[in-house]
Amino acid sequence: MAYSMYIDGAWYAPGDTFPVINPADGAEWTQVANADRPATVQAIESAAAAANGWANLPHTERARYLLKAADIVEARRDNLVDSLVDEAGSWIGKAMFESGYVPGIFRAATAAAYQTSGEILPSEHDKVSMVQRCPLGVVSVISPWNFPALLSARGFAVALAVGNSVVLKPSEETPVSGGVFFAEVFEEAGLPPGVLNVVTCSRERVTDVGEELVSNPHVRGISFTGSTAVGREIASRAGFLLKKACVELGGKDALLILDDADLDRAVNAATFGSFMHQGQICMSVERIIAAESLAEEFSGRFAANARRLKSGNPRDLGCPIGPIINERQLEKIRTQVEDARDRGAKVLAGGTSNGNFYDATVLTEVTADMQVYSEETFGPVAAVITAADDDEAIAIANDTEYGLSAGIITADEERGLEVARRLHTGMAHVNDSSVNDEPHVPFGGMKSSGLGRHGGRASVDTFTEMRWITLERGGRHYPPPFLEPK
Numbered sequence: 001m002a003y004s005m006y007i008d009g010a011w012y013a014p015g016d017t018f019p020v021i022n023p024a025d026g027a028e029w030t031q032v033a034n035a036d037r038p039a040t041v042q043a044i045e046s047a048a049a050a051a052n053g054w055a056n057l058p059h060t061e062r063a064r065y066l067l068k069a070a071d072i073v074e075a076r077r078d079n080l081v082d083s084l085v086d087e088a089g090s091w092i093g094k095a096m097f098e099s100g101y102v103p104g105i106f107r108a109a110t111a112a113a114y115q116t117s118g119e120i121l122p123s124e125h126d127k128v129s130m131v132q133r134c135p136l137g138v139v140s141v142i143s144p145w146n147f148p149a150l151l152s153a154r155g156f157a158v159a160l161a162v163g164n165s166v167v168l169k170p171s172e173e174t175p176v177s178g179g180v181f182f183a184e185v186f187e188e189a190g191l192p193p194g195v196l197n198v199v200t201c202s203r204e205r206v207t208d209v210g211e212e213l214v215s216n217p218h219v220r221g222i223s224f225t226g227s228t229a230v231g232r233e234i235a236s237r238a239g240f241l242l243k244k245a246c247v248e249l250g251g252k253d254a255l256l257i258l259d260d261a262d263l264d265r266a267v268n269a270a271t272f273g274s275f276m277h278q279g280q281i282c283m284s285v286e287r288i289i290a291a292e293s294l295a296e297e298f299s300g301r302f303a304a305n306a307r308r309l310k311s312g313n314p315r316d317l318g319c320p321i322g323p324i325i326n327e328r329q330l331e332k333i334r335t336q337v338e339d340a341r342d343r344g345a346k347v348l349a350g351g352t353s354n355g356n357f358y359d360a361t362v363l364t365e366v367t368a369d370m371q372v373y374s375e376e377t378f379g380p381v382a383a384v385i386t387a388a389d390d391d392e393a394i395a396i397a398n399d400t401e402y403g404l405s406a407g408i409i410t411a412d413e414e415r416g417l418e419v420a421r422r423l424h425t426g427m428a429h430v431n432d433s434s435v436n437d438e439p440h441v442p443f444g445g446m447k448s449s450g451l452g453r454h455g456g457r458a459s460v461d462t463f464t465e466m467r468w469i470t471l472e473r474g475g476r477h478y479p480p481p482f483l484e485p486k
């Protein structure tokens with residue numbers, strides 16, 4: 001069986017399909033419709049045709065569809081969990097978390113439907129002077145494979161709630177859990193045709209399909225989550241075309257362990273932050289900056305804890321290390337660890353792989369000339385670096401092109417908040433790992449980690465345009481030479 005695409009409220013099978021691989025065993029999991037550019041145009045045109053009707057529905061009606069969708073996702077949770085495990089290579093615990101989180105995204109988005117409020121401004125001419133928020137129109141949503149359901153939902157939920165129509169293109173690695181699943185859910189919820197379209201395509205087609213999703217004149221907004229390299233291209237193209245783009249990109253997040261840190265807390269935050277979903281999270285802890293006085297004890301305990309993490313059957317709760325998504329990613333991880341080893345890093349845990357499974361890896365004596373110091377790994381590899389004091393720790397943490405999230409572990413909350421203030425990141429968490437999200441918070445990065453924010457009120461700004469509208473009531477006087485003689 002092959003999955004179809006969803007365009008204008010109907011299932012569309014172009015005949016051409018591409019395979020989706022289960023990363024745990026390398027076997028083909030399914031086939032999915034392979035869109036070309038004309039099919040993408042069709043999806044965008046159907047979104048454009050649906051845009052006005054959807055925008056003009058009362059916000060309460062739009063909210064109702066999202067509430068229904070949340071209930072349907074809950075009812076179909078087992079189904080979503082299965083594809084998150086088999087298609088996205090998720091450990092069962094991660095799949096349970098992600099499938100449980102998505103309904104909350106839809107419910108939080110309904111609050112946004114009530115928040116497209118404007119302002120009444122004072123007017124020198126006694127006009128009624130209003131600021132209104134209106135939807136952009138058609139929004140293209142492009143999502144990655146690591147949290148395919150969560151990040152697709154985050155990409156389009158508020159966009160829909162505030163009155164935009166959407167064309168969603170999930171990753172070629174996860175077209176079902178990141179796309180087709182949502183088409184099924186919203187079809188069941190009775191969403192009007194064209195309001196949410198799902199286009200799936202292979203890696204070979206993505207440049208062409210992606211170009212259409214950005215440059216088609218009907219598209220007024222782009223929500224992209226993925227790598228910095230692709231996001232930069234998309235944001236540049238959108239900038240040239242003067243379209244609004246929110247791009248959530250890569251990271252090289254740091255966990256700073258200050259010299260007064262509780263080591264129990266530090267080891268747990270580091271282990272979860274570095275190894276949850278095999279480190280394939282944009283805000284994974286990739287650099288641990290430990291105070292010199294406790295670095296050795298911390299590294300020993302952290303490495304021992306990392307060695308406990310088993311890989312294997314992703315459906316086994318006792319095997320939290322799942323597979324790496326594909327061979328390309330696996331090769332990148334191997335290359336970075338080899339490069340670090342060659343340049344003098346010590347491998348305290350891991351550095352080994354079995355099939356597509358890469359073991360939780362702890363590197364110490366990491367220096368600035370190593371790839372793992374500066375390049376995003378997106379795998380289960382934690383680089384421990386030491387710092388003499390808070391100033392040096394902050395300087396190392398900021399010594400990266402990225403700026404997504406950070407964690408700081410300290411017994412002194414004031415000190416933690418002061419360090420957080422000095423970090424160049426969009427998000428920072430005291431006494432926690434860098435991995436944190438909630439549907440209503442302004443999620444996003446600085447520097448090469450992206451532009452724009454997702455979540456709650458921030459998404460209302462992202463997916464609406466501000467307009468100034470006035471009503472003149474006799475107070476406006478034009479210069480006399482312009483007046484019609486009486």
Ligand code: NAD
Pocket residue numbers: 142143144145146147151169170171172206207209210211225226227228230231234248249250251281282283376378404445449450
């Ligand atoms: P990717 O950039 O390869 O792909 C992301 C999406 O873009 C996919 O749907 C892909 O098909 C599409 N794409 C690829 N080339 C395109 C093109 N030329 N035009 C249009 N679309 C194109 O990223 P990935 O490998 O799927 O995801 C991993 C990356 O995503 C990591 O760098 C990670 O840090 C980042 N990420 C960021 C966040 C965040 O919120 N900041 C969240 C998750 C992942």
